[in-house]
Amino acid sequence: MSEFTRADGRTVGQMRPVTIERGWSAQAEGSALISFGNTRVLCTASFTPGVPRWLKGQGTGWVTAEYSMLPRSTNERMQRESVKGKIGGRTHEISRLIGRSLRAIIDTKALGENTIVIDCDVLQADGGTRTASITGAYVALADAIEWARAEGHLPRKAQPLKDSVAAVSVGIVGSTAVSDLAYIEDSRAETDMNVVVTGSGDFVEVQGTAEGVPFKRAELDVLLDLALASTAELTQLQRDVLAGETAGA
Amino acid sequence: MSEFTRADGRTVGQMRPVTIERGWSAQAEGSALISFGNTRVLCTASFTPGVPRWLKGQGTGWVTAEYSMLPRSTNERMQRESVKGKIGGRTHEISRLIGRSLRAIIDTKALGENTIVIDCDVLQADGGTRTASITGAYVALADAIEWARAEGHLPRKAQPLKDSVAAVSVGIVGSTAVSDLAYIEDSRAETDMNVVVTGSGDFVEVQGTAEGVPFKRAELDVLLDLALASTAELTQLQRDVLAGETAGA
Amino acid sequence: MSEFTRADGRTVGQMRPVTIERGWSAQAEGSALISFGNTRVLCTASFTPGVPRWLKGQGTGWVTAEYSMLPRSTNERMQRESVKGKIGGRTHEISRLIGRSLRAIIDTKALGENTIVIDCDVLQADGGTRTASITGAYVALADAIEWARAEGHLPRKAQPLKDSVAAVSVGIVGSTAVSDLAYIEDSRAETDMNVVVTGSGDFVEVQGTAEGVPFKRAELDVLLDLALASTAELTQLQRDVLAGETAGA
Amino acid sequence: MSEFTRADGRTVGQMRPVTIERGWSAQAEGSALISFGNTRVLCTASFTPGVPRWLKGQGTGWVTAEYSMLPRSTNERMQRESVKGKIGGRTHEISRLIGRSLRAIIDTKALGENTIVIDCDVLQADGGTRTASITGAYVALADAIEWARAEGHLPRKAQPLKDSVAAVSVGIVGSTAVSDLAYIEDSRAETDMNVVVTGSGDFVEVQGTAEGVPFKRAELDVLLDLALASTAELTQLQRDVLAGETAGA
């Protein structure tokens, strides 16, 4: 495997440069502009007191997410879903994945009857938009919770975050398992897997799909190894960014 | 683990009674009414010469799927998606999963420029509707292909089926890994995983989700063992059913 | 008229074999799988305490119905209305007809502030789907009311059913009036009439349409005679079925 | 029956004043503003060479209709269907009825591959909007066909009209059968029937509905007598109007 070369010169387990611009939005309670190479996603967290009707009176909060791509975030312009008048299956699927991933590390009792809506808008797409979204969304979420404590919407000692969460895509490209696929790799991958992992290293989601040839159990094991290594790096970056000062409003 | 008892008395790796009524529909080119216990899904395969516009002239066929639940297939009546005017995220997600699972075992070149649409309509729901759908859809698909050969829409020797495919849900319920979750188990599972496996025993899809506590790698391994055992049973049942005579039209 | 032969050998006033499988669904409060020959409709009745907002506080109940066809219930696959994003005119028309037919034999005062929603889903279509729906829906409705009494949602002596109701299609095919048209007859009928009749033999709905040549009053009279004879048979079958034991949950 | 008095003093078989203003629209190929008392409907006929795709190359024409009510045509303002984003069941039902009624008197071969779209827009509603629509639509249709002949879109001798068509509502109000129900009568009718009749006196549509008590066969007979008498009057008025000069463009 040593002589395998990826299109952009990365080693098999190497992620693209990842940056997180915390507090990018002047309006949202928490926000982050995250880049995985050329993939750029603006994540905002909107905090509102109160919960949807079906949750009222239970003393628990709610976290949900919406994902969307700008029409020209991709190489060819896509029609807007607002113009089509309906949301496509892929958008629904990713929005639900982001929401589940964040709820997995939230203590909804500690959140009280408050709602946080996460918006992940892809400004530029080059593979890995859903995993970048989850990773950036966690930072926006953490800042919105901090804001709520500072504003008195949550008790000073409330800690709704049970852990952190990050995600990466791994896959088999030309018989080789690699981490953090760029679009050009993703489009010709035989197997594509998105893995969502907590800061403690446990799995929140494992979604593996054979695009071409079905995959063997040994291949699955290698992919999971890569994913755990990459998400550990992302966890460290999230910690560093949140330890710094907010750039935003 | 030996003293663990499931609500319906099954052992951890035991599936509910599975039956496949092949050729249930008098109209479709292939069909199967499949039951996993109280879960009943009507799967039909509609064969049409020609392909969607974006595939024309490439000499390859197309297989796609749509999943839906009757409004009173569930314990409480749900509103119809046709009445709401839009398809929900869960429906989209499952339709896409069924379609991908079937395409994984199809040689689209051998299918020629023909389209097969699979419809999986849940008549009664008690957990595992998507895995029952995939397992039943394969039988309907195989019969539609046989029909197309008999009618001369495909060459006598064409074999678009590269393998068979079946699926099962596995999960961790009360700290124990079990196979083929009924609704009551599914609703309180800590981890829920849908696994789609070819007749040869390779993975097409692995979708594991932590509903409560994130899961550890060792748990993932036990779940995959259960899934491979159950799908091997389903594969054998599919073979037996397809070796028999068609009941239908 | 004696030597006229129908495609399937029936006499002019003879219905196709009619069967009603009562209690087919394990989930619904009342259900029936009805067949008029190859036409098969699953009818479920969902009982819910309470009424829509516009009826609140008036002490009366509500019965409504929804009709739908599975995409491959017909000879050529139809697009799903949930995918189109809207319900077609024919579906609306039939849903409204079923609802009106059932309300005609319901004493809404005796039903109290409760709602019953009838779903008629056509699993297989070969003509007469709307009349089979009405006939089967009555059985599901009767069982849901019985269930509500047993569960204490209605007083023991409440009798919201004022009568029974059944329906048949009649028409003029090749100058001859016939009853219970199969699809092949319906598609070339000059006049098509759906007649909904109470157990007492009075009319609830008479909907006659000239598909080709306008019809004369004498023809209308013959058609009504046929319809009354056939619905009397259906009424008897409903009674027999409801006098038996429930097969269902 | 002689001493029965209707709210507006009419006898049981008497229609409200009916007027037809032919050629009301300066734009349409045929048009009529028809009044049945306070009910006023603007009917336009739009002639276009060519037919919908599914009819191409068969040498036959197409006639279809759309019905709609202005939001404040009724006593209380209704929401626009364009604002709701979907067309209701009642609108669909009436549009389809108007279309079928007109096609019953059209020789589509003689129409050639041309399309006529009828629009019936209710400007003011006081009962009988669907029957006024059909009656006025015939006049607009006849003028559009005349226009097409004059403009050379149809051969000079082509006669696509096989007959004329008119419609009236009849019903049982307070145990008495009456013709041409105004809204106040319609809202408390026990049985309501819309009858569409050709100029020759044959039936195109008979749609009777028991709103309260199911109706007996003898009642049905009386209602049909009234309907035939009233539609004969309407047929005569249509002839008189079409024999005059066009007021319109």
Next chain:
Amino acid sequence: MSEFTRADGRTVGQMRPVTIERGWSAQAEGSALISFGNTRVLCTASFTPGVPRWLKGQGTGWVTAEYSMLPRSTNERMQRESVKGKIGGRTHEISRLIGRSLRAIIDTKALGENTIVIDCDVLQADGGTRTASITGAYVALADAIEWARAEGHLPRKAQPLKDSVAAVSVGIVGSTAVSDLAYIEDSRAETDMNVVVTGSGDFVEVQGTAEGVPFKRAELDVLLDLALASTAELTQLQRDVLAGETAGA
């Protein structure tokens, strides 16, 4: 400029014949059928006690408007927006313009917590439909307010009308500025401007658009002069009409 001749012989500042038929509708609280030449718009005003939820408890009323064109109001039939399932941009834009124009002359405090909905339905279109709509809507609005005072929904001395409002289109056609463009002029205008003016001669809206060549400040000034002259005429007509007796219900 003296020898310039418009297609219909008018001088540059001359409007087409304008008529207002007040009280055209028997149902609405206020109504007017207004004509600017061949352009005919039915304007109704619907008065309802109460306000939308977001205004409740503030002691102020609400006035809003909806604009629509009948499908065959134009020279070629347009598809209905209810059939398309959505309202187009132009319709939205004009509805919002009419609403803003009327609210500009309404004292919402004096209106109390009441709502008036204006509907402007174009029966026939020949240019200037939005300006005719505003001008006619004012008359309907004034009558609805008078009705509300007479019925006791408003105090006898309440005067929610602060002023009157009227509108005209002006434009540059073939280098010449003209008033009240008919469709044939509008379609080849270089600049098109809609001007909404109060009875006192102040501006409510000025919307000028260069269709071809951008316009110069001097041209803008000439167009405004024309608009002020024409709207002064319309204001006088509105006063005359409202001083007369209501024709309507």
Next chain:
Amino acid sequence: MSEFTRADGRTVGQMRPVTIERGWSAQAEGSALISFGNTRVLCTASFTPGVPRWLKGQGTGWVTAEYSMLPRSTNERMQRESVKGKIGGRTHEISRLIGRSLRAIIDTKALGENTIVIDCDVLQADGGTRTASITGAYVALADAIEWARAEGHLPRKAQPLKDSVAAVSVGIVGSTAVSDLAYIEDSRAETDMNVVVTGSGDFVEVQGTAEGVPFKRAELDVLLDLALASTAELTQLQRDVLAGETAGA
């Protein structure tokens, strides 16, 4: 007027800091991230050979625009229009305005049968989003045309740009006319006017609206003076930016 102070210390005619980051997107043929103070809009231009069906074969090109706001671009989160399933009136209105403004300076013959779609997505909103959109869109458009020439989609000497275009909002706030209103000024403006001006100083659009008190002609004149001065500044900035090197792809 000299002692009047704006909330952010600006003089009446002073714009907020305006920056244009050219080539922000790596995917689009032309792009610009424009800021008017805290208002930030991402403008992309997508060039595609070919035109919509209704323009084919006429030898002319097409330029159109779509505007949208991210859900949390505003101070309170708005629901996505894709989730609502329809585009609101304001969005339609602004999309149409941007498209018209750009087409006013395009020679569609010189563009050949090519289409350019402009997307203006508001990342952060603080007043003036539509005027910032137009101003930034021009830069993206100019770069897309330059790209098309470089790639050979347009002849080397083709110049589809007849002029440049820029826009500003002006308004009367507390009796004083000011330029480039921030959200806090806009929300309490008595009159609000958006003015679109070519590089040569002629008007493309003038849209003035009285939000409170109708405005007088003298006020209109002052507002136009301010608008011409501010757009002249924007024109200069566009020239400077386009004279520099592209930062983007």
